[in-house]
Amino acid sequence: MPVSLNNSRLIYDALKANGVSLVSALPETWLVHMIRMAEEDPVMTLVRLAKEEEGVGLSAGAHLAGTKSAMLMQNHGFLASVNAIVSCAQLYRIPLLMLISLRGDFGEKDPWQTEGGLVTEHVLKALRIPYNLLEHPGHVADRIRKGLTLASASNRPVALLLCRDLMWEE
Numbered sequence: 001m002p003v004s005l006n007n008s009r010l011i012y013d014a015l016k017a018n019g020v021s022l023v024s025a026l027p028e029t030w031l032v033h034m035i036r037m038a039e040e041d042p043v044m045t046l047v048r049l050a051k052e053e054e055g056v057g058l059s060a061g062a063h064l065a066g067t068k069s070a071m072l073m074q075n076h077g078f079l080a081s082v083n084a085i086v087s088c089a090q091l092y093r094i095p096l097l098m099l100i101s102l103r104g105d106f107g108e109k110d111p112w113q114t115e116g117g118l119v120t121e122h123v124l125k126a127l128r129i130p131y132n133l134l135e136h137p138g139h140v141a142d143r144i145r146k147g148l149t150l151a152s153a154s155n156r157p158v159a160l161l162l163c164r165d166l167m168w169e170e
Contacts, residue, residue, distance in 0.1 A: 004169045008033035010137050011099065011162070014144040015070050020097070021045060022062050024055035025072035030101040030167045034072060052077035053084035060094045068148065070097045075104065075120040076113075078159070085157055086127065093155035097148055102133075102161040107168075124159055131159035134166050 012034045015023070023038045024047045025031055038046035049055050055071040062069040073081070078100045089096040103110070104117020124131045130150060132143050143160060151158040 002169045003030055003032060004167055005033050007137055007140070007166050009037070010140045011134070011144070012037045014141040016041075016044065017141070018145050018148050019068045020070045020148070022047065022058070022067050022069040023072060024049050024058050024069065026050075026052060026074075026077060028072070028074045028077070028101060030074070030103070030162060031072045051080065053081035056081055056084035056088050056094075056096065059096050060088055060092065063094050063096075068097075070099055072099050074101045074116075075161075076116040078120065079116060079123060082123065082127070085129075089157045090127070094157075095148075095151035095155050096157040097144075097151050098157060098159045099134075100159055100161050101167065102163050105164060107164045107170075120161070127157075129157050129159055130154075131161055133161050133163050135163040136166060140166070 021043065022045045025035050026049050038044045047058055052073045059069040059071060078098060088094065102117060102120060104113040108114055108117060134140055134143055147158045147160050
C-alpha cells in the first residue's frame with residue numbers, strides 16, 4: 001500500500017504526545033495506518049463511526065468529560081459533517097481538532113475525489129475554521145501541537161489538512 005506508514009506514525013505519535021486519547025474515524029485509504037494504530041493501542045480509544053458527523057458529537061462529549069480527542073476524516077466526510085460542526089462545535093464553542101485527508105488535490109488519480117478537493121479549503125474559510133496544511137514530516141509535530149492549542153484557546157474547530165506529499169509514497 002503506498003500510504004506512508006512512517007508519516008502516519010509521526011502523526012499518530014504527535015497526537016498522543018499532545019494528550020489525545022480518543023480518536024474517531026471511518027475507514028479511509030489515507031487514514032488506514034492511523035486507524036490501525038489507534039485500534040491496537042491500549043491507551044487510545046478508537047470509535048468507528050457510521051457517519052463523520054457523529055464524530056462531532058463524540059468529540060463534544062469527550063471535551064465535556066475532560067478528554068482530548070481528534071477526528072480523522074476524508075475531506076468528503078468533512079463536507080458531509082458541516083451541519084454538525086456549525087450547530088454543535090461552533091455554536092457551543094467546543095474545541096475540535098479535525099485531521100482531514102485532502103483528497104482531490106494535485107496528483108489525484110481518482111476522478112470521484114476531485115470535486116471535494118476543489119472546495120474543501122473554501123468551505124473551511126467560509127466557516128471561519130482555521131486550518132493548516134500537513135505537507136512534510138518535519139512540521140507534523142509542531143502543527144499538531146499548535147492546532148490543539150488553538151482549538152483549546154479559542155474553543156473552536158481547527159483543521160489540519162493531510163496532503164498527498166505527506167501521506168502518499170509513490
